[in-house]
Amino acid sequence: MKTETRAEHFEAPSILGTLLRRLHIDIPLFIALFFTALLSFIILYSAGGQDMNILYRQAARICLAFILMTALAHVNPYQFKRYSALLFGMGVFLLLAVLIMGQIGKGAQRWLDLGFFRFQPSEMIKITTPMMIAWYLSEHALPPKIKQLAIATVMILIPTLLIAKQPDLGTALLVASSGAGVLFFAGLSWRFIIGIITALGALTPIIWHFMHGYQRDRVLTFLNPEADPLGRGYHIIQSKIAIGSGGIYGKGWLGSTQSELDFLPESSTDFIFAVFAEEFGLFGCVSLLVLYLLIIARCLYIASQAHDTYCRLLASSLAFTFFVYVFVNIGMVIGILPVVGVPLPLISYGGTSIVTLLAGFGILMSIHTHKKRLSRT
Amino acid sequence: MPGTYPFNDNAVGNRLFLQRIVAAFFVITLLSAALIVRLIYLQVVGHEHYASLAKENSVKIMPLVPTRGIIYDRNGKVLADNTPSYSLDLIPEQISDMDDTLQRLQKLLDIPPDKIDLFEKQRKRQKRFTSSSLLLNMSDDELAKFAVVRPYFPGVDIRTHLVRHYPYGDLAAHVIGYVGRINEAEMKDLPLAEYRGSTHIGKLGIESSYEQILHGKTGYAEIETNVQARSLNTLSENNPEPGANLHLTLDIDLQKTAFDALEGYNGAVVAIDIKTGGVLVFASRPGFDPNPFVVGISNDAYKALSQSDDQPLYNRALRGLYPPGSTIKPFIALAGLEYEAISAPQKLFCPGSYQIPGTTHKYRDWRKGGHGSVNMNQAITQSCDVYFYRLAGLLGIDRMHAFLQQFGFGEKTGIDLSGEKSGLVPSRQWKQEHKNRDWALGETLITGIGQGFLQVTPLQLARATATLANRGNTVMPFLVDKIVSPNGTQAPPRPARQTIPLHSANIDSVIEGMVNVVHSDRGTAKSIGWGIPYQIAGKTGTAQVFNIKQNAKYNENAIDFKLRDHALFIAFAPVDDPQIAVAVVAENGGHGGSIAAPMAAKVIKQYLHHLKAAHEN
Secondary structure, eight states: OOOHHHHHHHHHSSHHHHHHHHTTOHHHHHHHHHHHHHHHHHHHHHHSSSOOOHHHHHHHHHHHHHHHHHHHHOHHHHHHHHHHHHHHHHHHHHHHHHHHHHHSSSSSSOOOOSSSSSEOHHHHHHHHHHHHHHHHHTTSSSSOHHHHHHHHHHHHHHHHHHHHOOOOOOOHHHHHHHHHHHHHTTTOOOOHHHHHHHHHHHHHHHHHHHHHHHHHHHHHHHHHHGGTTTHHHHHHHEEEHHHHHHHHOOOTOOOOSSSTTTOTTTTTTTHHHHHHHHHHHHHHHHHHHHHHHHHHHHHHHHHHOOSSSHHHHHHHHHHHHHHHHHHHHHHHHTTOOOOOOOOOTTTSSOOOHHHHHHHHHHHHHHHHTTTHHHOOO | GGOOOOHHHHHHHHHHHHHHHHHHHHHHHHHHHHHHHHIIIIIIIIIHHHHHHHHTTTTEEEEEEOOOOOOTTTSSOEEEEEEEEEEEEOOOGSSHHHHHHHHHHHHHHOHHHHHHHHHHHHTTSSTTSSOOESSSSSOOOHHHHHHHHHHGOOTTEEEEEEEETTGGGGGHHHHHHOOEOOOOHHHHHTTTTTTTTTOOOEEEHHHHHHHHHOOOOEEEEEEETTOOOOOOEEEEOOOOOOEEEEESSOHHHHHHHHHTTTTTTTTEEEETTTOOOOOEEEEEOOOOOOOHHOOOOOHHHHHHHHTOTTTSSSSHHHHHHBGGGGGGGGHHHHHHHTTTTTTTOOOOOEEEEETTTTTOOOOEEESOOOOOEEEEEHHHHOHHHHHHHHHHHHHHHHHHHHHHTTTTTTTOOSSSSSSSOOOOOHEEEHHHHTTTOOHHHHHHHHHHOOOTTTTBHHHHHHHHHHHHHHTTTTTOBSSSEEEETTTTEEEOOOOOOOOOOHHHHHHHHHHHHHHHHHHHHTTTTTTGGGOSSSEEEEEEEEEEESSOOOOOOGGGGSGGGGOEEEEEEEEEHHHHSSOEEEEEEETTOOOOOIIHHHHHHHHHHHHHHHHHHHOOO
């Protein structure tokens, strides 16, 4: 540990380095995130039909998200731990409020209208769920016992089911995996993990029963996209054509033909990876994946260096969830997973997810940069 | 206890945790590798296949939008069809000097600069070989002007597309409804494949409630396109199925008669074919022109409609809630006979007002001096209020509630339009639930003359009248008679009729009173009874809009028009073989007999005249 601390002292002697450290910013993570955001602009300019307005709006959101990240990086992780349960409880309460208001109104509703902006409680719960589980498990000895596992599972299921009911399958999946991630890093035994995977397989027919018509359509379309070329299968067919036609080196920036003429729907949101793959080819795709893996590796490293259980569990789970984002989105765009509404992290157009993601990285930075103080207490 | 050896425990925890981090990173790398394998499969192995799909032989799937079904009235007159609309389209690629072309077009057709700007914006977003519209919905004048000089404008052309058109404008806008651009909220609930390429959807009336049938089935064409996605040739076509045509029971000529008769008043006229339940007239005034809604109504025009005090967008026939006033009396009278609360010849004395014994409140009769001693026939004929106060008192609210419900009051008629209101027949339970008070006797009395909490729609009134004329065999109103498609003709499903158990003699007594309303010297609607070769049974009604203070006198001229009483009339004819039932509500009309009854008479006369003519042919 001591060598590590010293290394940090030598690492950034410049004024900028000092400033960033004062800001509690983790430089490697910050640089990787910054490049990803830059990449987002480059792809969006092409995918959005060279509409500058889209870029301005995305820029505004990214700025807001970076500010929030810096602010959270400033907060001592002890405070996150302290307010975990409260924030989680608030999140669940707001989810219930949205659900009830949605039923009083009509149809699906995911947000609360706060006048100046629309707040999605499901976004907040993406972070507060792993916080809650991490807090709960860190209060007990690890690895967790059956009783704690059962309680933690219930705590994960409550927000997951509430969000699935909205219905927002993609977010529900992310929330569930963020909670499950904590359990995994807490040392859930492998036997359990294999048991749960088997049980989930057996539960498939029951899950099918509870799905909405359009969700079933998506699964069926995923299994056989050619059956419905005008409808749901359209997304997947067009997306595969776009990606496949990109080849190894791609068609070059602004060179995509598939998204240009509206062949590819949702080309700037959930299916933006298809545009990227068409323009930058396999080479670009692998590079992007490597960039993502670097971010994840840095986050896992931060987790491994954290000094207390809460911080470790939270940091590792946030890193894991980030990967789930990447995997589910790219998986659905390249046709190996069913289409659920999960954006490509940091790159897809759209506000809320980018803010939540960077808030998560803010917490990671806070965990990494507050280590010394925390270890003294 | 683990807590007592923090150091040791930490070491164990450390190792386990680091193992997990490594395991997680291993799994993550493995899954990433899976993504890369799939990408290699698509981008290296399948590259040629997908590239040919995307490049030289890229196949574009083009939706082929079906033509929307046409709506006819009962005599085959077109109520909604698709008419060609012309737009001026420019293909940038074929125009050598765009600025010059635009300038010349602007001079020729007097195009406002904002349309040029809009076109320029649109053009920049599109490929050079796709056309953009400069003018939409061109007038004949503009078409003619351009047609002459067309050879001098290469790359500029007139394009035709179909636009929904409602030839009768405001006459039946509420029933037929209209189509409008699909909005985002509607998009979410629509079947994606079916509406790919469709721009419009039924928003109101029949257009909305029969949307699926009118829309048809979308087909698609597979079109081979070149590297810039320019269409080369069509590979295969899966033809769309046009929407089915609808034949309504509505008689648009009769609708016009009713609509014109209402002139000067807001209100509604509903007429029903008693034999079938088919709705002949469904007029709501003021109407509105549905045509601007199809092409996109301007904000100002929409504001003017939606914020007007006369509420032209409001379908009064379907959704207007009115106190039925005295038009409820025949049903109360029938209830009195059926429950044996009174007999038809039994006379009650009317001194001009009624007081509940032991109270001071005076329930007034519309005639200050009273009607004297009247039997049921006279009470209906002269619309004696005191008779019905007393009859209501004898019946009680529970029996009135049950009886009126049988005639469909207080519930939706189930007509094939959405947004219908169910009205209200009050009961003890309702008052307890909604007002948190016990039912009062005074409320029973005023329910007997159709005031108080009682609320009905014009459609419900017409339906109840038709059911009475049909001697208790309930009439279920509907608008769509036939659905005609290439696959054949079918009738939409209709709710089953029921029979209200009634005594024939009792029905006769009530109808006799209603005949006298029109055909006797003392009848409140005797003006319409002259010189017709058949008998009309009717009942006038005047519904209070506001309460007159005790001891004050209702003075029509002294009060604001908007606070004047509503004039109502229900009728059916001919009495010996009932064909048509009509309900009229003229808001602020003042008197049912003088204002509403003549409106109904016009509709009845015209319909029976045509029926006779058709029969003789």
